Amino acid sequence: MKEFKVVGKSVKRVDGISLVKGRPVYVDDFYLPGMLYAKVLRSPHAHAIIKKIDTRKALKLKGVVAVFTYKDTPRIPFTTAGQGAPEPSPYDTFILDKKVRFVGDRVALVVAEREDIAEEALNHIDVEYEVLPAVFDMRKADEKGAPVIHDEKEAYMPLPLNYNPKKNIVTYVETEVGNLERGFKEADVVIENEYECHYSNHVPIETHIVITYFDDKDRLVIRTSTQVPFHVRRIVARALNIPVKKIRVVKPRIGGGFGAKQEILNEELCAFATLKTGRPVRLLYTRREEFMSARTRHPQIIKLKVGAKKDGTLSAVSMNVLMNTGAYGSHGATVLFNTGSKVLPLYKCENVRFVGKTVYTNLPVGGAYRGYGATQGHFAFGIMADEIAEAIGMDTLEFLKKVHIKEGEGSPIFRMLGEGKEGIEQKITSCGLPQCIELGAKEIDWKRKREEYLRERNKQGRFKRGVGMVILMQGSSIPEVDMASAYMKMNDDGSFNLHIGATDLGTGSDTVLAQIAAETIGISVDKIIVYSSDTDFTPFDVGAYASSTTYLSGMAVLKVAEKIRKQILDVAGEVLGESKENLKIEEGIVYGGKGKVSFEEIALYSLYKRNQFQIQAASSSISHKSPPPFSAHFVEIEVDTYTGEVKVLKYVSVTDCGTAINPKLAEGQIEGAVVNGIGYALCEEYIFDDKGETLNPNLAFYKIYGTRDLPEIKTILVPTYEETGPYGAKSVGEIGINGPAPAISNAIYNACGVRLRKIPFTSERVYKALKEKNEKIGGKF
Amino acid sequence: MKIKVLINKEEKEFEVRVNDVLLDVLRRNGYYGVKCGCREGECGACTVLVDGKPVTSCLYPAVRADGKSITTIEGIENDRIGSVLQEVFLEEGAVQCGFCTPGMILSSKALLEKNKNPSEEDIKLALDGNLCRCTGYVKIIRAVKRASEELRERGGK
Numbered sequence: 059m060k061e062f063k064v065v066g067k068s069v070k071r072v073d074g075i076s077l078v079k080g081r082p083v084y085v086d087d088f089y090l091p092g093m094l095y096a097k098v099l100r101s102p103h104a105h106a107i108i109k110k111i112d113t114r115k116a117l118k119l120k121g122v123v124a125v126f127t128y129k130d131t132p133r134i135p136f137t138t139a140g141q142g143a144p145e146p147s148p149y150d151t152f153i154l155d156k157k158v159r160f161v162g163d164r165v166a167l168v169v170a171e172r173e174d175i176a177e178e179a180l181n182h183i184d185v186e187y188e189v190l191p192a193v194f195d196m197r198k199a200d201e202k203g204a205p206v207i208h209d210e211k212e213a214y215m216p217l218p219l220n221y222n223p224k225k226n227i228v229t230y231v232e233t234e235v236g237n238l239e240r241g242f243k244e245a246d247v248v249i250e251n252e253y254e255c256h257y258s259n260h261v262p263i264e265t266h267i268v269i270t271y272f273d274d275k276d277r278l279v280i281r282t283s284t285q286v287p288f289h290v291r292r293i294v295a296r297a298l299n300i301p302v303k304k305i306r307v308v309k310p311r312i313g314g315g316f317g318a319k320q321e322i323l324n325e326e327l328c329a330f331a332t333l334k335t336g337r338p339v340r341l342l343y344t345r346r347e348e349f350m351s352a353r354t355r356h357p358q359i360i361k362l363k364v365g366a367k368k369d370g371t372l373s374a375v376s377m378n379v380l381m382n383t384g385a386y387g388s389h390g391a392t393v394l395f396n397t398g399s400k401v402l403p404l405y406k407c408e409n410v411r412f413v414g415k416t417v418y419t420n421l422p423v424g425g426a427y428r429g430y431g432a433t434q435g436h437f438a439f440g441i442m443a444d445e446i447a448e449a450i451g452m453d454t455l456e457f458l459k460k461v462h463i464k465e466g467e468g469s470p471i472f473r474m475l476g477e478g479k480e481g482i483e484q485k486i487t488s489c490g491l492p493q494c495i496e497l498g499a500k501e502i503d504w505k506r507k508r509e510e511y512l513r514e515r516n517k518q519g520r521f522k523r524g525v526g527m528v529i530l531m532q533g534s535s536i537p538e539v540d541m542a543s544a545y546m547k548m549n550d551d552g553s554f555n556l557h558i559g560a561t562d563l564g565t566g567s568d569t570v571l572a573q574i575a576a577e578t579i580g581i582s583v584d585k586i587i588v589y590s591s592d593t594d595f596t597p598f599d600v601g602a603y604a605s606s607t608t609y610l611s612g613m614a615v616l617k618v619a620e621k622i623r624k625q626i627l628d629v630a631g632e633v634l635g636e637s638k639e640n641l642k643i644e645e646g647i648v649y650g651g652k653g654k655v656s657f658e659e660i661a662l663y664s665l666y667k668r669n670q671f672q673i674q675a676a677s678s679s680i681s682h683k684s685p686p687p688f689s690a691h692f693v694e695i696e697v698d699t700y701t702g703e704v705k706v707l708k709y710v711s712v713t714d715c716g717t718a719i720n721p722k723l724a725e726g727q728i729e730g731a732v733v734n735g736i737g738y739a740l741c742e743e744y745i746f747d748d749k750g751e752t753l754n755p756n757l758a759f760y761k762i763y764g765t766r767d768l769p770e771i772k773t774i775l776v777p778t779y780e781e782t783g784p785y786g787a788k789s790v791g792e793i794g795i796n797g798p799a800p801a802i803s804n805a806i807y808n809a810c811g812v813r814l815r816k817i818p819f820t821s822e823r824v825y826k827a828l829k830e831k832n833e834k835i836g837g838k839f
Numbered sequence: 840m841k842i843k844v845l846i847n848k849e850e851k852e853f854e855v856r857v858n859d860v861l862l863d864v865l866r867r868n869g870y871y872g873v874k875c876g877c878r879e880g881e882c883g884a885c886t887v888l889v890d891g892k893p894v895t896s897c898l899y900p901a902v903r904a905d906g907k908s909i910t911t912i913e914g915i916e917n918d919r920i921g922s923v924l925q926e927v928f929l930e931e932g933a934v935q936c937g938f939c940t941p942g943m944i945l946s947s948k949a950l951l952e953k954n955k956n957p958s959e960e961d962i963k964l965a966l967d968g969n970l971c972r973c974t975g976y977v978k979i980i981r982a983v984k985r986a987s988e989e990l991r992e993r994g995g996k
Contacts, residue, residue: 070929071934074934075929077934078925078928078929078937078940078944079872079916080911080912080913080941082869082871082872084871086875260972261972262936262938262972263874263882263884263936263939263971263972264874264936264938312936313874313876313937313938314935314938314972342875344878345881564936564938564973566935725932725977725978726974726978729974729975729978730935730975731975732975733975733976733977758881763975764966764967764969764970765962765963765967765969765976765979766964768975768977771977773977
């Protein structure tokens, strides 16, 4: 493995000092004179028409400046999905509408001098609703006679993705390769099962927040907690029907995103209030709104039918996914596609069929969520793999070692399924999965424990232990779609400004990208001044999603830094009177055969002395492939068979993310994702009443993991070198969240012989499964 | 009405309304390091120390703070324990988005003030009221452990 000076080192975050000191660096840590506070009136009904809306009483309250309803806002359909143009999501949203489609949908906007006044004013808006029949069951959403959720004539899908709103269908896809029928015939075993994934919330500790105001040029500034500043600019311009040039979007530090902020969720609404009042306006989501009205992980029902041979090869795979996008179709096509495209290639098979359908229901809205469909797909296939291994009498680990895609291999799925269109053919150029499996098995003591716990399974005893495993892949950016760019210039003292459109949502990408620049130029990170995510002052980047930043934005930074390095050498050659070939850079000094010159001297020479010019460059990058990171997860759990409680004892994840540019930050990505994934597997859950209202929109009753819940966590990185990535890097942000649910399910099976194919594995659900099993075998516990 | 507090070792008077919670009064007066994450006392992002004890300022009536001593993240830079925590949090990669960090560091400081050598269990207990969605807590717990070691090594000073 190649040794680097800055890359591969766990340097401290470039924004770290301000964060540990609590400096006012987030959207809300900012006050403008005359700022107004906005609050949204939310629908109490899952499906209704606003018959009458009377805002007069609210307007009479002292301190209320304005109340806006659908009568005031432009009626231009757009998507809230922060994706590249044209978005593969339906344009089915208006700033405010006459119809509400889920409990928590927008009804009206109040702006007032104080936040408490705005909140109070919500109680004084009189709304008369005509309540419509609603549909909550995704299985029934496209049945004949189901209420049509998007019956407005304006709704459309900008890409040909079989959008059929009359049947509540957001997208439908069917694709096949090989000969499925023959594949199933050749199989020694065929297993067919259904797996179900539920609603869950990102829970960024900072809820959605935006402040909008006019600057000195009468332009609209949107200071927002977003992962996609450039998409915010474009989509807000569309929704408000104002030119892009009128808008500047600024992303300061943001308090976590996980996909929740890959969404234009409140920017256009807040901006509308500023346009109307001329004043700065702030709109902050409450935690309740974050749960009910922001975005969620799309629930899915996945049917898998897999044929396998005794030798551990797969002869046929059929995956059928039904996905619920809730009341709006945000990311409704691409998340579905990813369930196939980020999962199926991992398991080698010649005969594969993928059928997917996304439907509207009158429930909260799905969106981008770390893992992005792969989480749901790996849940299903991760358990299926364990089931197949058992059926053909192979150890799961041996089966997985055999069946997974290897270096140099391709998969027809890569071409079959893209992001809202056909995919891109690719071969795997780096895969550390064999080492991941080996190291993880050793760390958890796989073989011994697996066999021991299996023997213990049917013996008497309250507590049963089990180990489970799963293998995973994701991608690195969206090939032939995503673009990133960077700009760089040199300052008098030999420092550099690095301006990037890339969006650090807390991941540390500003630091990682600075490391790539520093490595390339030959200086330390502290000489790089990073400025990111400001549509006026940084070049374009699609934003922080699809595991793209390190890989794709990193490549743009690498390219721009190479140009800067070349210019530095040109000037150094002139100063030293030597030819460029004889020069080398070390720690900010250029050495020639005869003399040396520092970066500071080079900067001063180029700026003031002779043949002056600004050492500067810009660069862009796109990708023709999306090299997957790989990972193997292992978990040891204990089940209390009296209560059904599942306790995670140890969690091991071993990940190949290529070169980890900053190992501690990479580990941090995996650890955060794993703990989030454990919560998704065991306790995080939306509970709805029969009218579609979320009953637990708070952190007291929607449980996320805290320190006391934490098992022993072991994170191991397996370095590989991805030739298409900057310094060999692939992505690492999403993959870790996909593992816990299937691994824990498999461990529960090892512990007590019950298969849980529906998340979360709450005590109640596990207890029920245990009881059913005992009733079946006539036993007692 | 007005309340008098000793905040970050400075005497100050704040104008408060009767139903104000401490979180809002502090933020209104420029202590932006105090974060609002839920307003229901669950996430701990608004943690400040009142008379040395961590409280969730989003549920703490501002009037109750009258006459008390308050420490926010802005007040621990020159503090022996606080500054070491800040340093070590960065070095260990315990900070990602940073939104929970002020609360985490204050809860950790309260722990280390009374327990010089906390076990991992002690740390987990002390930080259980502070939610973090980015890190999975692993590096935070390690950072607190290391801070306690460094503080012991450096001695009383």
